Amino acid sequence: MRAGMSAENTILSVEHLTMRFGGLAAIDDLSLAVPAGKITGVIGPNGAGKTTFFNCLTGFYKPTEGVVSLNHPTRGALRLADLPSHQVAHVAQVVRTFQNIRLFPKMTVLENLIVAQHNALQKASGFSLAGILGLPSYRKAEQQAVAKAVDWLTRLNLIDKADTPAGALPYGTQRRVEIARALCVDPLLLCLDEPAAGLNPRESGELNELLLRLVADAKLTILLIEHDMSVVMNVSDHICVLNYGRKIAEGTPKQIQNDPNVIKAYLGEEDADELLHAEVSA
Amino acid sequence: MSPLVFANNAPTLAERCKDAAGIALIALLLGIPMIGLTTADQGGSLQVLTRWPLLGAFVAAAFCGRLALRYGLDMLKQRRQTRDREAAARPGKRGVRSIRILELTGWLAFGIALVLPILFSDNRYVVDTATTVLIYVMLGWGLNVVVGLAGLLDLGHAAFYAVGAYAYALLSTQFGWGFWTALPVAGLTAAVFGLALGWPSLRLRGDYLAIVTLGFGEIIRVVLTNWTDLSGGPNGISSIPRPTFFGLPFVPSSDTGTFASFFGLEFSPMHRIIFLYYVILLLSLLTNVLVKRLRRLPIGRAWEAMREDEIACKALGMNITNVKLSAFALGAMLGGVAGVFFAARQGFISPESFTFNESAIILAIVVLGGMGSQLGVVLASVVLVLLPELGRDFAEYRMLLFGAAMILIMVWRPGGILSHREPTLRHQPAGEQA
Numbered sequence: 133m134r135a136g137m138s139a140e141n142t143i144l145s146v147e148h149l150t151m152r153f154g155g156l157a158a159i160d161d162l163s164l165a166v167p168a169g170k171i172t173g174v175i176g177p178n179g180a181g182k183t184t185f186f187n188c189l190t191g192f193y194k195p196t197e198g199v200v201s202l203n204h205p206t207r208g209a210l211r212l213a214d215l216p217s218h219q220v221a222h223v224a225q226v227v228r229t230f231q232n233i234r235l236f237p238k239m240t241v242l243e244n245l246i247v248a249q250h251n252a253l254q255k256a257s258g259f260s261l262a263g264i265l266g267l268p269s270y271r272k273a274e275q276q277a278v279a280k281a282v283d284w285l286t287r288l289n290l291i292d293k294a295d296t297p298a299g300a301l302p303y304g305t306q307r308r309v310e311i312a313r314a315l316c317v318d319p320l321l322l323c324l325d326e327p328a329a330g331l332n333p334r335e336s337g338e339l340n341e342l343l344l345r346l347v348a349d350a351k352l353t354i355l356l357i358e359h360d361m362s363v364v365m366n367v368s369d370h371i372c373v374l375n376y377g378r379k380i381a382e383g384t385p386k387q388i389q390n391d392p393n394v395i396k397a398y399l400g401e402e403d404a405d406e407l408l409h410a411e412v413s414a
Numbered sequence: 415m416s417p418l419v420f421a422n423n424a425p426t427l428a429e430r431c432k433d434a435a436g437i438a439l440i441a442l443l444l445g446i447p448m449i450g451l452t453t454a455d456q457g458g459s460l461q462v463l464t465r466w467p468l469l470g471a472f473v474a475a476a477f478c479g480r481l482a483l484r485y486g487l488d489m490l491k492q493r494r495q496t497r498d499r500e501a502a503a504r505p506g507k508r509g510v511r512s513i514r515i516l517e518l519t520g521w522l523a524f525g526i527a528l529v530l531p532i533l534f535s536d537n538r539y540v541v542d543t544a545t546t547v548l549i550y551v552m553l554g555w556g557l558n559v560v561v562g563l564a565g566l567l568d569l570g571h572a573a574f575y576a577v578g579a580y581a582y583a584l585l586s587t588q589f590g591w592g593f594w595t596a597l598p599v600a601g602l603t604a605a606v607f608g609l610a611l612g613w614p615s616l617r618l619r620g621d622y623l624a625i626v627t628l629g630f631g632e633i634i635r636v637v638l639t640n641w642t643d644l645s646g647g648p649n650g651i652s653s654i655p656r657p658t659f660f661g662l663p664f665v666p667s668s669d670t671g672t673f674a675s676f677f678g679l680e681f682s683p684m685h686r687i688i689f690l691y692y693v694i695l696l697l698s699l700l701t702n703v704l705v706k707r708l709r710r711l712p713i714g715r716a717w718e719a720m721r722e723d724e725i726a727c728k729a730l731g732m733n734i735t736n737v738k739l740s741a742f743a744l745g746a747m748l749g750g751v752a753g754v755f756f757a758a759r760q761g762f763i764s765p766e767s768f769t770f771n772e773s774a775i776i777l778a779i780v781v782l783g784g785m786g787s788q789l790g791v792v793l794a795s796v797v798l799v800l801l802p803e804l805g806r807d808f809a810e811y812r813m814l815l816f817g818a819a820m821i822l823i824m825v826w827r828p829g830g831i832l833s834h835r836e837p838t839l840r841h842q843p844a845g846e847q848a
Binding site: 190191192216217218219220221222223227228230234235236237238239240242243244246247248250251253254257259260263264266274278282285291294295297313314317 | 704707708711712713715716718719722723725726727728729730731732733734835837838839840841842
């Protein structure tokens with residue numbers, strides 16, 4: 133456990149977060165500190181509240197109780213739940229991807245990445261006035277935006293797909309495009325919701341490398357929901373396990389793998405039959 | 415029963431005959447009571463007669479017809495498959511060619527629009543119809559921003575058309591404003607109404623938004639019908655001043671000089687018709703340039719992104735409220751400007767001109783043309799205005815033909831006449847990618 137971690141190293145602190153839908157507590161009194169510049173995995177059985185947790189972080193839900201606070205290097209501590217939902221990405225620089233890919237399918241990959249830079253470009257276009265007149269200041273801003281998009285596309289090995297409509301790409305490639313698009317928003321904290329879902333073993337191996345490279349090169353923090361244990365266990369520095377909205381364990385991958393609570397949550401009670409079943413399917 | 419025949423493994427002659435024989439058998443069974451047997455009045459009593467030769471001819475026709483139909487369909491299918499295969503083999507090339515053709519068609523349409531009143535300077539009917547087409551083009555381009563780009567289903571576009579028309583009618587008859595000064599004010603008024611519609615319906619999408627916009631359109635029409643003090647009620651507003659040529663009116667004689675006397679021409683009522691035509695041509699060209707430019711700007715891309723996925727836009731930090739309201743306001747403003755022109759051209763407006771029917775036609779133009787396609791709107795406007803005109807000879811079957819034509823177009827091209835979407839910017843120039 134990293135209880136002694138100092139406040140400067142924590143980019144996101146979640147305290148007593150609760151999200152209730154009627155009588156159901158999808159998240160129940162969750163507290164978590166996400167270390168900066170690391171990959172934190174969030175795992176748990178289906179319905180454990182992982183995606184609800186992301187929705188609370190990124191402004192899609194307003195939490196019933198609790199505080200989610202982002203330690204922004206220049207803007208200080210930001211309470212994410214108090215920001216209008218679009219400012220979570222724009223001001224707090226917390227950007228997410230979706231479990232079921234949400235690209236703009238008819239627009240090309242490059243356009244998808246340019247849309248991600250909307251706020252900066254909209255400002256540069258003088259809220260369309262300078263843009264309509266085609267002023268050089270806007271043209272320069274657009275060129276910079278394209279350069280940034282091309283840079284990420286090159287780094288993610290997508291550059292030859294730049295002019296293809298995003299919806300026409302294979303599933304695994306769409307996942308990468310969605311990550312590239314999120315990166316164009318300049319995230320401090322990148323929340324990936326099951327990025328390896330639907331990827332084949334080779335692709336998820338590439339995803340591992342990509343995530344490790346991003347943390348090393350781009351100085352960002354990644355929060356990762358994932359079912360694919362080959363991804364979570366290999367890339368996470370720190371793992372938090374949820375079950376029925378509660379945190380049941382937290383620690384390094386090794387600690388999590390040996391935690392009796394986690395084994396119980398995933399495999400049920402220590403029943404000889406079920407353990408046998410788990411061994412067979414593993 | 416006749417076996418299903420697939421085109422990709424071309425059926426043999428025997429298979430074709432078997433298929434046709436099945437159809438002929440059905441024809442025979444149906445034909446016996448319908449053709450083979452007939453009744454005739456013979457000396458007061460009814461007798462059953464047989465017509466075997468006619469039945470034979472009918473069955474033979476069914477057999478041959480089926481052979482020909484099947485063969486024709488198979489040929490078509492095969493040709494389409496070969497074409498698709500070829501297109502898949504070199505996607506870039508075909509894309510470039512189709513873009514070139516589109517561009518060329520656009521310029522051609524522009525050229526025709528420019529010289530049309532000169533070619534038909536003595537034919538009032540042609541110029542008038544062309545002016546109507548251009549009004550719909552402009553309305554279509556306005557609605558295209560809302561429906562085609564931003565993906566907000568708006569069934570009440572005629573409301574903004576009405577707001578623009580009434581704003582000009584009131585400003586000119588009550589305050590003596592001229593056409594060109596009233597134009598931007600009426601446009602802005604319509605934009606404000608666009609915001610008034612957009613604000614309460616921000617959270618709605620698709621069908622629900624359609625219902626709200628439908629209601630909004632009806633509210634405007636009902637208010638105009640009943641608020642007699644303001645709008646003249648069902649009687650409307652008449653003697654709206656016509657636009658002048660920089661202060662020169664199009665009348666036979668006037669103390670301050672007329673268009674005809676200033677240029678030393680003989681007075682002709684066609685001058686005004688042609689002038690009006692060029693005014694709406696100018697307005698729609700401005701609209702076209704504006705919308706085309708906006709589409710390539712961040713706001714235009716935001717509209718399209720919102721159409722594709724609103725939640726993803728939010729996750730990327732886009733302020734959906736602003737994006738939506740700007741689409742509503744711009745669409746409404748363009749509709750309002752078209753309304754101003756309409757009022758100035760007619761000289762008389764009443765709520766009758768702004769019924770739901772009008773909204774439906776404008777929406778049909780956008781959908782038929784291909785959502786988001788500028789040139790598609792032009793083609794669809796031409797089709798939708800000209801079809802009822804050409805159908806006048808068919809009298810009561812006119813609307814039937816109109817409906818059938820629309821169904822055929824949608825069957826032939828489900829995405830609209832032009833469904834091609836050109837990216838707003840490219841990494842590599844078109845056609846260079848493999």
